[in-house]
Amino acid sequence: MTARIARALQAVTAERAGDAVLSVRGLTVRFRLPGGRTVAAVGDADFDLAAGECLALVGESGCGKSVLASALLGLLPGNAETSGTAFLDGTDLLAADEKTLARTVRGRRVGLVPQSPAAHLTPVRTVRSHLEETVRALTGTSRRARRKTAEDAADRAAFPAGHLDRYPHELSGGLAQRAATALALIGDARLLLADEPTTGLDRDLVDRTVDELRRHADEGRALLLITHDLAAAARIADRVAVMYAGRIVEVAPAHRFFGPTGPRHPYARGLLDALPDRAFTPVPGMPPELSALPDGCAFAPRCPRATARCATRPEPTAGVACHHPEQPRA
């Protein structure tokens, strides 16, 4: 049996055992470019997400976080090639056909707070109309109750009631973000993918938004929070997955990741040390082009701990893909 098949079986087992709402194994996405080049946007991602759990997916811009979320919803463009498995309640999202995804997955079993909310709103409809239409499509709510359900969703996402009759072009970035969050909460999906749900919000609204997402998870749903905002991740995540150049290089419990022990992958340490309230020291250098990844560890050229051994790619061991993981700080 190949390692890949063994991992897919493991995913089905985890999901059947009821431990996982979502069980992802070997998720790989490549984009074909003109001239035969390829972009390795996501490589061999493995993770599980349980009911009531929030997993924060963090990493520098362009490392593949949004592509991973789009793959789970079957929203990748035609030049993408996807492999691996992603089981959600018995359905492999990566193998499901468009009809299944459109009728039973998107919005109903998987909610999405998209990264560019304004682009997902129809320009000629007000926010209220978006919300009420989504309530109609996703729930059996009667016409009379629709208005109230829509207003409740807006309130949960801190979208002000006085702005419900505005059109998308009349919304600030932060308001569009909150409208998108309200829309994503309506279907009560088992899995919520929130892709940068706090962009454009000030700190109070960031806290309010992520707390609402956390409450959503606490009611027995699973939340994948994709974010640059490590403070937001520290506030609500149970576990943190760090992505670098398309690969998940560490998955750690949030209390260890943000606590005195700290993460073990040197890149994860670097991300934390770059924070203004920590060492405020950026990770030197730049991430590699995803169309020209090295054979070995992609972080090695920027890594203070790299040795000749890093010319071979490290496989994840005890949650860390590194030949020279850092020792716990405490």
Ligand SMILES: Nc1ncnc2c1ncn2[C@@H]1O[C@H](COP(=O)(O)OP(=O)(O)OP(=O)(O)O)[C@@H](O)[C@H]1O
């Ligand atoms: N259709 C496409 N064709 C080729 N490459 C693509 C395509 N879509 C995305 N990519 C590439 O995939 C990589 C991962 O992009 P992705 O949007 O997932 O990054 P990200 O981690 O979400 O970044 P950010 O935090 O800025 O949103 C990027 O290098 C991007 O250029």
